[in-house]
Amino acid sequence: MAEYREVGFNRRGCYDYEILEKIEAGIVLFGSEVKSLRQHRVTLADSYAAVSRNGEVFLHQMHIPEYSLANRRNHDPKRTRKLLLHKNQILRLVGQLKRGGYTMSPMSVYFNEKGFVKVSLGLGKGKTKVDKRETIKEREWNREKSRILKNSNR
Secondary structure: OOOOEEEEEOHHHHHHEEEEEEEEEEEOOOHHHHHHHHOOOOEOOOOEEEEOOOOOEEEEOOEOOOOOOOOOOOOOOOOOEEEEOOHHHHHHHHHHHHOOOEEEEEEEEEEOOOOOEEEEEEEEEEOOHHHHHHHHHHHHHHHHHHHHHHHHOO
16 A cells, blocks of 8 residues: 555545545646645635546645745645646546536545655535435444444443
8 A cells, every 4th residue: 555645635525425436636736835735734625626628637626825934926725726637537537527417526635655746536426415314324323333332342
């Protein structure tokens, strides 16, 4: 298993979407953005990925706050960032997104073993209220089950 250091995680992604597939992508960043990420400062809550007309994938609404020690060459916190994927990966994503009902949501941002920033994209379908309630019910049952097993071993 590869060593990596997670910077940010999208909690709403697993709650709002049923993730069918995960894809690792590189991301084009400025130096001040990388330094801000090294301080674990990123928000993925409202972000999403989309394919542009010319066949490139961009990440929208990911918030990386300005680096406090940078001078006037600081970055825009909510700028659109390009994702680095192979052409065949992009074509496969376009095909799945055109089927309808599917979306790409960033699940986590992390540094890989070489020190590069990577984004884990989740391809998924939106959940309905019933699905969300079922997820909550299952999670609470698993907690209760672990409490019962823990107390029975004492």
